Amino acid sequence: MRAVIMNSDGKVAVETVPDPQLPGPDGAVIKVDAAAICGSDLHFYDGDMPSVDGLSIGHEAVGTVVEVGPAVTGITVGDRVMVSCIAACGNCPGCRAGDPATCDHGSTIFGFGAGLGGAQAELLAVPVAQSTLMKLPDSIDDEAALLLTDNLVTGWTAARRGEVSPGQSVLVLGLGAVGLCAVRSALALGAARVFVYDPVAGRRARGAAFGGIAVGDDGADPVAAVLEATGGRGADVVIDAVATDRSLDSAFGAVRTGGTVSVVGVHDLNPYPLPILIGVYRSITLRMSMAAVQSSWREVVPLIAAGKLDTTGVFTHRMPLDQAPEAYELVAARTADCTKVVLTG
Ligand SMILES: [Zn+2]
Ligand SMILES: [Zn+2]
Numbered sequence: 001m002r003a004v005i006m007n008s009d010g011k012v013a014v015e016t017v018p019d020p021q022l023p024g025p026d027g028a029v030i031k032v033d034a035a036a037i038c039g040s041d042l043h044f045y046d047g048d049m050p051s052v053d054g055l056s057i058g059h060e061a062v063g064t065v066v067e068v069g070p071a072v073t074g075i076t077v078g079d080r081v082m083v084s085c086i087a088a089c090g091n092c093p094g095c096r097a098g099d100p101a102t103c104d105h106g107s108t109i110f111g112f113g114a115g116l117g118g119a120q121a122e123l124l125a126v127p128v129a130q131s132t133l134m135k136l137p138d139s140i141d142d143e144a145a146l147l148l149t150d151n152l153v154t155g156w157t158a159a160r161r162g163e164v165s166p167g168q169s170v171l172v173l174g175l176g177a178v179g180l181c182a183v184r185s186a187l188a189l190g191a192a193r194v195f196v197y198d199p200v201a202g203r204r205a206r207g208a209a210f211g212g213i214a215v216g217d218d219g220a221d222p223v224a225a226v227l228e229a230t231g232g233r234g235a236d237v238v239i240d241a242v243a244t245d246r247s248l249d250s251a252f253g254a255v256r257t258g259g260t261v262s263v264v265g266v267h268d269l270n271p272y273p274l275p276i277l278i279g280v281y282r283s284i285t286l287r288m289s290m291a292a293v294q295s296s297w298r299e300v301v302p303l304i305a306a307g308k309l310d311t312t313g314v315f316t317h318r319m320p321l322d323q324a325p326e327a328y329e330l331v332a333a334r335t336a337d338c339t340k341v342v343l344t345g
Contacts, residue, residue, distance in 0.1 A: 088107040316339045318344065
């Protein structure tokens with residue numbers, strides 16, 4: 001089969017590799033109908049995180065089941081499915097609660113070089129199919145499903161773990177796909193005002209089109225703008241969908257005393273100097289989360305199906321799998337024009 005391969009120098013190529021095998025009796029193999037490039041894939045591309053040579057990359061896929069193990073029930077060959085970006089045991093308290101990142105036995109992300117293949121490929125082997133896969137209702141199209149494999153459930157988790165409540169003010173830092181999904185999630189949970197900031201003007205404009213209130217235009221300080229708009233208090237909840245030292249500084253600067261900073265961005269490997277003393281004095285709650293995939297599916301899939309959560313407008317490009325090198329170049333430029341790319345065929 002063909003697969004997108006990332007090398008240690010960040011070079012991307014489409015190569016022919018062996019077909020994946022059924023990963024045990026509880027696993028499945030799917031034919032990938034569409035895969036997406038995620039901001040976290042760029043950490044390998046940009047060299048923030050070490051990659052091995054020949055890494056089969058990608059963790060966002062929807063597809064059709066072509067093989068199932070004998071122990072799998074509820075998923076059959078021919079089913080249209082989406083794949084949780086995180087795989088885990090499926091059976092411990094954390095997994096049963098729908099939060100595979102908290103698995104007692106450890107969790108693994110597809111395409112991160114930790115034993116699971118990459119989703120940007122023609123076929124994908126999926127362990128513990130019963131919990132890692134979800135059969136898709138017709139009301140969820142491929143683009144919505146791709147967002148549900150990671151970015152939308154990450155944005156939803158950010159808002160839920162931030163405990164966004166009706167009437168509150170929220171600031172979302174970083175308006176890539178996760179940030180945009182966090183804006184809609186916060187609004188769906190009843191936030192009265194969602195301030196949005198990204199250093200790229202066009203991305204702030206997109207955040208405003210998604211229902212946010214753009215801050216930091218014309219080079220203004222986004223923290224000062226949020227403080228001013230909230231009468232000096234700060235936002236009840238700050239969602240950091242970037243997690244650089246700079247965005248974390250902004251999050252702690254813009255959150256109100258007693259408020260919550262909810263981090264879902266992927267920081268690089270260097271430690272961040274956490275302002276503990278200020279955080280303690282101001283009773284700041286800090287939450288750091290991976291997507292609670294299956295518990296979010298239970299909440300978000302019905303909202304999408306009922307037309308109460310919009311999933312359109314996040315994907316900006318659709319390209320064939322063979323053009324993955326060009327697609328990575330586009331996404332890595334982080335312009336206003338390219339938020340997210342679907343790879344098909
Ligand atoms: Zn992702
Ligand atoms: Zn588990």
